[in-house]
Amino acid sequence: MDIRIELIFVPVSDIDRAKAFYVDRLGFNADFDHRVSDDIRFVQLTPPGSACSIAIGEGIGSDQEPGTLHVIQAVIDDADAFLAELRAKGVAAEGVDEQPWGRFVTVADPDGNRLTFQQLPPRD
Structure with a gap:
């Protein structure tokens, strides 16, 4: 059975500021931005070429503090x-x-969540 990671929640303090960073600065696609209720807003953003998206919002995800996620790695x-x-x-x-094992570029979003982008080494 296939298992696919499709969505990672990223804790942010300001949804609009974070969305602008990921879309305008990192080039992610803004797939979805919907206020489900007064307490829930769901925003889904996907890096170009990726099958996995990130989600930011209000009333979603974990109770993790903004700026504490340092585990996202993507390939470039x-x-x-x-x-x-x-x-x-x-x-x-x-x-x-x-x-x-590769060449890495690391960035932080406006809250301090860190993303690492890896250029894979040549395969023999």
């Missing part, structure tokens, strides 16, 4: 090009971290 084709693109959009991204 070219760390140098991605870093240049982020910096051109005003994102304070760390430089490329060279490791034997």
Whole structure:
């Protein structure tokens, strides 16, 4: 049986600010933004080419504090090009971290949630 991870909740303090960061700065697609009730707003954002989305909102997800999520990792084709693109959009991204298992670019959203983007090493 296949198991697919499709949605990761990201705790944020300001939904509109976070949505703008993920869409305008990181290039995520804004798939869904709906106020379900007075207490619930659900926003789904998907990185281009990804089968897995993130969700931000009000009244959803866990009780995790904004800025405490540091476990999202995505794969990119070219760390140098991605870093240049982020910096051109005003994102304070760390430089490329060279490791034997890949090249990494790390960014933080406005709340401090950290996302790491990995360029995989060449396959032999």
